[in-house]
Amino acid sequence: MLTPLDLTTYEARLKECVLATKEHRKQKFIPFNSVERVQMPASYFRKLDKAIGDDGLNLRWPSISFNSRTSTGIIQWMPSPDLRSEVAGQIEVVGSQRVGAALAGAYDGTKKEPDVLFKYGGQDDDVLYTAVVEIGVTETYKELIDDVKLWIEGNKDMRTVILIKVEENPPYSSPARKLEDNEVKDLGFPDYRCLRTTMVSLKDPNNSFGPLQINNLVWVGEMGVFLEIWKRDPVNGEAKQQGTRSGLLRLTLLRFLGAGPDRRSFGSPGRTRKFDYDLSALEILKENEIASWRRESSL
Structure with a gap:
């Protein structure tokens, strides 16, 4: 807001x-x-x-x-408690920096750090910014579109913006934040040092896409990812979506509930302790899982 x-x-x-x-x-x-x-x-x-x-x-x-x-x-x-930092960390960043001088017109004076920025040297050693990837989790779709317009309409050399939106349904909101300490205690919620992924269960055992719950409190909703490609309209110079939105995948949360050496507790050592979930162990689905989901979606 x-x-x-x-x-x-x-x-x-x-x-x-x-x-x-x-x-x-x-x-x-x-x-x-x-x-x-x-x-x-x-x-x-x-x-x-x-x-x-x-x-x-x-x-x-x-x-x-x-x-x-x-x-x-x-x-x-x-970084968002969701996937933003993890997704960005899995992409090889050719160039990422706060950009100011490259933006002009209505965006003159703007400073913006993209998630991924592709650039190359043009004539006379000029640096040309040609493509950007914007990954949104906490950002709304409208805010991502504002970023798309910023890059394409504010930089004459920008060719393409790839918009990747990670959605969670329902959106994440720590259920424990509304509870007093005694209420959390009455729920029998374990101490953070004792949290294990084996304590997490699917709200609906027949739906492997989630949501996930601990002690009947929903912590992680269904997760999905979609992608859009935007380019500059050759006539009016405005940002224009190319083709239709691509629903990349849904994340099967069931496969991340098994105990493992790298997924034994929620939270990261050395950080402020609070009842937030940590999805850093999530991985992108294997090719056969993606293919299976696409087949189901087309039926």
């Missing part, structure tokens, strides 16, 4: 964002909301960008970007 700021509250909000970022990097503070969007003028974003910085550590998180067309600053505190 966008948070509009007026001039009288901006300075206080700016200090709050800077402080939260510094504390986040000290691992003292991790917000529940992994993405925050704030409407602000470009001049304010430049102040925020400069104030936050990265202390020369070249840290990716928190990541901040700015869309000058919509005057929206975006702070992403951490």
Whole structure:
């Protein structure tokens, strides 16, 4: 949800964002909301960008970007608890960086870090940005389309944007967040140090696609992935979808419930402990599983 700021509250909000970022990097503070969007003028974003910085550590998180067309600053505190970081990590990144000078027109002044950016050197050592992959989990479809337009309509050299959207149904929301400590205790919920994947079960034993539950609380909904390809319209220069949306796959959650040395507990050692699930062990379905699902979908 966008948070509009007026001039009288901006300075206080700016200090709050800077402080939260510094504390986040000290691992003292991790917000529940992994993405925050704030409407602000470009001049304010430049102040925020400069104030936050990265202390020369070249840290990716928190990541901040700015869309000058919509005057929206975006702070992403951490990777999504879903698949975003895992999917991005499995793709060989040819180039990924925050881009500013390459964007022009209505997007002049925009700063945006793509998930995957393909580039090559043109004439006179000019760097041309030709293709981008945007992977969305916490982002809505509309927000991804805004990114598509930013890349294609804001950069004359950009040829293609591949949009990949990971959807969860129902969308993830920690069920324990609404419970008091005594209520969680009454449920007999195990201590985080004792959590094992063997404690996780399918809500419907006959539906291997999920949702997953622990102690009758739903933690992971059905997961699916679709892909769209967007290019520049040669007539008006606007972003235009090519062909139809491709439903890539559904993730069979059943196969990730078995005990294994790399999937014994939820959460990562050394990180803030909370009742969030960790899907880092998920893998893309094997070819025969994809083929089987496609056959079922075509019937």
